[in-house]
Every structure is written in C-alpha cells, then in structure tokens.
Amino acid sequence: MEFNNLLVEKSDGIATVTVNRPRALNALNEETLGELLACFEGLEADASVRAVILTGAGEKAFVAGADIAAMKDLDAVAARDFALLGHQVMHLIEHLSKPVIAAVNGFALGGGCELALACDIRFAGDNARFGQPEVNLGVIPGFGGTQRLPRLIGKGRAKELLFTGDMIDAGEALRLGLVNRVVPPAELLDAARVLAAKIAAKGAFAVALCKEAVNNGLEMEMDKACRFEADHFALCFATADQKEGMSAFLEKRPANFSGR
Numbered sequence: 001m002e003f004n005n006l007l008v009e010k011s012d013g014i015a016t017v018t019v020n021r022p023r024a025l026n027a028l029n030e031e032t033l034g035e036l037l038a039c040f041e042g043l044e045a046d047a048s049v050r051a052v053i054l055t056g057a058g059e060k061a062f063v064a065g066a067d068i069a070a071m072k073d074l075d076a077v078a079a080r081d082f083a084l085l086g087h088q089v090m091h092l093i094e095h096l097s098k099p100v101i102a103a104v105n106g107f108a109l110g111g112g113c114e115l116a117l118a119c120d121i122r123f124a125g126d127n128a129r130f131g132q133p134e135v136n137l138g139v140i141p142g143f144g145g146t147q148r149l150p151r152l153i154g155k156g157r158a159k160e161l162l163f164t165g166d167m168i169d170a171g172e173a174l175r176l177g178l179v180n181r182v183v184p185p186a187e188l189l190d191a192a193r194v195l196a197a198k199i200a201a202k203g204a205f206a207v208a209l210c211k212e213a214v215n216n217g218l219e220m221e222m223d224k225a226c227r228f229e230a231d232h233f234a235l236c237f238a239t240a241d242q243k244e245g246m247s248a249f250l251e252k253r254p255a256n257f258s259g260r
C-alpha cells in the first residue's frame with residue numbers, strides 16, 4: 001500500500017512503519033491518522049507480519065504531536081471527531097494481535113507521546129524527549145494521554161507531566177517507566193529489530209493471547225482477570241504451538257513454532 005505520510009517496509013516477518021512528515025516534525029494531521037488506520041488494518045490482516053516497529057522520519061522527531069496548524073480553527077464538533085479518529089488509531093495499535101514496538105527517535109510530544117503509549121513496548125534514543133504539552137496550548141491531551149500515561153507510570157507522576165506540560169529526557173522517561181530501554185540513536189532501530197525478531201520467533205498466537213490478557217485483564221477486577229487468563233491459557237491447548245513447545249522442551253531441542 002502506498003501512503004503520502006507513511007513509509008512501510010517489511011522483512012523477515014517484521015514491519016517497520018515510519019511516520020514521514022519531517023517538515024512538520026511528523027505531526028499527525030487527519031490524513032496521517034487515516035493512513036495509520038489503513039496501514040495497521042493491513043498489518044493485522046497480513047499473516048506474514050509477526051511484529052511491528054513504529055518510528056518517525058528524520059533525526060529530530062518521533063512525532064511532535066497532533067498538527068497544531070490543522071487543529072487551530074476547529075470547532076468543538078470537529079475537534080471531537082479529530083480526537084475520536086486518533087482514539088481509533090491508538091485502539092487499533094493497542095489491540096493489534098501482534099506486538100508493536102515504538103522506536104522513539106526524538107520528540108514524542110502530545111499526540112506523539114500518546115502514540116508511543118499505545119504501543120506495547122517503547123525503546124528510545126538518548127536524544128528522545130517526552131511530554132504532554134497540551135496545557136501550553138490551552139487544551140488537554142485528546143488521544144488517550146490522560147488515561148494511558150497514569151496507567152503506565154502512576155497517577156501522581158502522570159499528573160505532574162500533564163499539569164506542567166514539561167518535557168522530560170530519555171533518562172527520566174526510563175526512570176519513570178515510560179520507556180523500556182534507552183540506547184544511542186544510531187542503535188535504536190537495530191535494538192528494536194532485535195527485540196521484534198526475538199518476539200517474532202515465539203508462537204504468534206501465544207504472544208497475541210498474552211497481549212490480550214494483559215490489556216483486557218488490567219481493566220477488570222482481579223478475580224475476573226485471572227479467570228480471563230485461565231481461559232486464554234486453556235485456549236493455548238487447542239494449538240499446535242503448545243504441543244510443539246512442550247515436546248521441544250522434553251526432547252531437548254529448540255521449538256519451531258508455526259503460529260497455529
């Protein structure tokens with residue numbers, strides 16, 4: 001599929017999606033959000049894709065936010081539609097049946113930070129900067145930042161970032177648990193690829209069920225969540241991968257998973 005504002009490449013079961021509007025620091029306008037939606041729907045349907053890396057074009061920004069120029073003159077109805085379009089994208093990424101790794105290569109601000117938060121795992125270059133600067137613009141986050149940020153790093157820390165609009169560097173993001181790992185910028189994509197390949201070698205169905213159990217279970221009461229986990233665990237026993245994984249262990253050989 002060809003996009004105006006995205007680059008997509010696939011190799012060895014890993015798709016790399018690059019938000020590509022470097023002149024606006026990869027800011028998300030309606031067209032780019034629509035393309036992300038179409039792109040991730042395509043990746044969901046493509047059985048050859050087992051992991052996804054999401055990054056930004058250029059050396060300066062992952063995504064510097066929603067496009068401020070495009071938002072400035074919106075009325076309330078259009079603003080809500082724009083927010084809901086963003087939510088659709090974030091929801092699709094968060095619930096994609098494949099792992100999505102954000103490779104944060106620079107500014108991840110506002111909608112850009114929210115995009116990274118919707119991914120499963122975040123790696124950052126040591127030049128990355130994170131923040132929810134919406135209050136500086138007289139608005140609040142609109143792509144899930146008030147919800148995913150506190151769920152990830154805790155209410156108090158999230159509120160400090162949300163209320164001040166302050167930017168933090170990659171080291172502070174690591175300390176807060178906002179990112180999983182910080183590496184030199186030149187090594188970022190390779191580090192993300194190594195992780196993606198490692199996950200892609202596992203049973204794809206088991207990885208998908210893990211993701212679903214974490215994402216959905218965290219929104220439930222503990223008892224219901226544990227039952228949800230048990231049901232997902234049981235479902236694994238309907239797969240060839242469970243037979244293969246356990247046989248391989250007992251036969252002292254590496255497992256060869258088929259994703260079925």
Ligand code: HXC
Pocket residue numbers: 023024025027064065066067068069082083086107109110111112133134137140141142143
């Ligand atoms: C539109 C943007 C942009 C954005 C940068 N640009 N961020 N355009 N929307 N979010 C454009 C600039 O206007 C400029 O265009 C070019 O990219 C380079 O940016 P500079 O500001 O010149 O670069 P620099 O001085 O290095 O500063 C980098 C920066 C700054 C600190 C990242 O650009 C910045 O503060 N950007 C805005 C960050 C922000 O507030 N994000 C949250 C947006 S609200 P020209 O044409 O002048 O070269 C949001 C809400 C989400 O995300 C929810 C919506 C429902």
